[in-house]
Amino acid sequence: MIVSKISNSADGTKLCRAVGDDQDADILREALRRMFRWSQDWKMLLNLEKGSVMHKGKRNQELAYEMGGKVLKVSEKERDLGVIMHRSAKPSRQCAEASKRQWRRDGAVGQLSPGAGLRGAQNR
Secondary structure (H helix, E strand, C coil), X not given: CCCCEEEEECCEEEEECCCCCHHHHHHHHHHHHHHHHHHHHCCCCCCCCCCEECCCCCCCCCCCCEECCEECEEXXXXXXXXXXXXXXXXXXXXXXXXXXXXXHHHHHHHHHCHHHHHHXXXXX
């Protein structure tokens, strides 16, 4: 039995657990082992190259975790259903990323607007 939070979406499968001590870390490691074994048993192989761990919290021990004998890389930020989660958990990161995307979209819309194209064609 896995006693950690599991979520599955189009963005991937996530296993989450607060780790405050060595016992919590061991529980998370066991959950990772069981999840990997389940994926093999059901022939639903996980892409371990995309696997990562995000350490959150100021007092996080930043322990290493592995899956299928491969140490998971550490990630500073992850996208989950379009929302960017940063290890700092500050919402300003999400706002900054959303603002950058909107500026890019607005710039592209301004360049491709029908009115601008018509004015350019009339001036020729």
